[in-house]
Amino acid sequence: MPNPLNRRRFLEHALKASAALAATLALPRLNLADAQGAVKSATLPSSMELAVNLELAQASGFRYNRPYVAVYIEDAKGNPVRTLSLWAETSRHARYISELRRWFSESSALVATVSSPTRNPGKYTLVWDGKTDQKVQAPQGDYFVCVEVAREHGPYGLVREKVTLGTSALKKTLDSSVNPDLSSVSVDYRKKA
Incomplete structure (x- = not known):
């Protein structure tokens, strides 16, 4: 039953x-x-890379300290995606890292893992492989390339310009007139060598 x-x-x-x-x-x-x-959510092709080329200007003046520089990528909403490099003195004058205002407010926890010594005047190239700080391939779309420069007893400036990254190559010169410590900034989205 x-x-x-x-x-x-x-x-x-x-x-x-x-x-x-x-x-x-x-x-x-x-x-x-x-x-x-x-x-x-198509991701950036792993065969492409974004090269950020920058030139630090020749020093002038009696008392010159090399500038602190943060080079990083933000998404279209201004959220941090990847810190490419932080050039700062972290041993003696760590207090001046906070002068990199935008980068420091979002990414200060990365200081110990991404920092390296300040650089002399000259040309430098930093390459982004398309991955986030969490090592995940980023999606195609709009990004901001940011180069933030501050110097102890000197000027502050932020170069922040939008680039659209996908499958096509791109070259762009960014406006570096915001800081006298920068001679030039450009980006080159290209196939990996």
Whole structure:
């Protein structure tokens, strides 16, 4: 003789039926969302890289301290994506790192892992492989290339310009007139050598 339908069995059957119905109704939406997400979240090609070229100006004046420089990438909303380099003295004058205002407010926890000594005047190239600070390939789209420069007893400046990265190569000269410690800044989105 089959078990009689009591309140408990009735609720179990009703829950199973409603869960099955909800899964059936949600399935087409999930597939559609996945298909749209795949289009939006195409990652940067691993065969491409972004080279940030910068030139620190020749020193002038009696009392000159080499500038602190942070080179980093932000997404279209201004969130940090990857710190390419931080040139700062961290042993004796760590207090001046906070002068790199924008970078420091978002990424100060990275000081110990990304910092290296300040640099003399000259030309430098930093390369972004398209990965985030968490080592995940970033999506294609708009990014801001940021070069922030501050000097003890000297000027502050932030070069921040938008670039669109995808599958096509790109070359762009950025406005470096914001700080006399920078002679030039340019980017080159190219195939890896």
